[in-house]
Amino acid sequence: MRILVGYLISPEGQAALEAAVAEARLRDAKLVVLHSMRGGTRDEAEQVITYREQLEQIHEQLGAEDIDYEVRELVRGQSPAEDLIEFSAEEDVDLIVIGLRRRSPVGKLVLGSNAQDILLRADCPVLAVKADSEAEGA
């Protein structure tokens, strides 16, 4: 059994990672953290350096959890949603965990296009969680 979560530096990305860890433990499943890079952009080199540092944090965080996990990186020139959907089909993923931002900067309730794409197009179930703190924020 495999659980897939996208790697995202944000409160909702962190909420998704935490929920994915809990689900992996509950279901005795393997957790796959997917890092999606579009590739080919100018600031690629800088992004890669930042990412290396973040990757260490992920390994520090997940290494302390008693679960089976791996981090996968995709550079296919696609959006994070497209990468997640494609990967979930290729690798027989049983559950995708996503984090939702409930409020746009102007306070309106909107579901992001990445989230909509994943919810609609992924074949497997999708667990959507929100960041705890956002009720006070933004």
Next chain:
Amino acid sequence: MRILVGYLISPEGQAALEAAVAEARLRDAKLVVLHSMRGGTRDEAEQVITYREQLEQIHEQLGAEDIDYEVRELVRGQSPAEDLIEFSAEEDVDLIVIGLRRRSPVGKLVLGSNAQDILLRADCPVLAVKADSEAEGA
């Protein structure tokens, strides 16, 4: 622990119910099946009769599962999404399970407004599943 699922006669409603049963078993949680009726409409009497028949089917289906469950009916003049969101807050629900229809009658990928509302406004995590058969349908 409580898992909430809306009662809906449709392939995606059935998919949601099946997923909710599996989650209730996995998490050793109580399953609450919520039947939302707006109330006050003309054909109310006919709806109630149809619903009584459907309710028997639910009890037949869920009675055969080894889980703790209850069916609750709300008549608050609200949409099914509003009822689910309100109920989940009032009753301290830990997970809502919803079924998604991926295709509109014209074949376009759209997320229904009830689904969007629940995903955005419910405080607890939401598990979204799709009906198995829909790939061939619509």
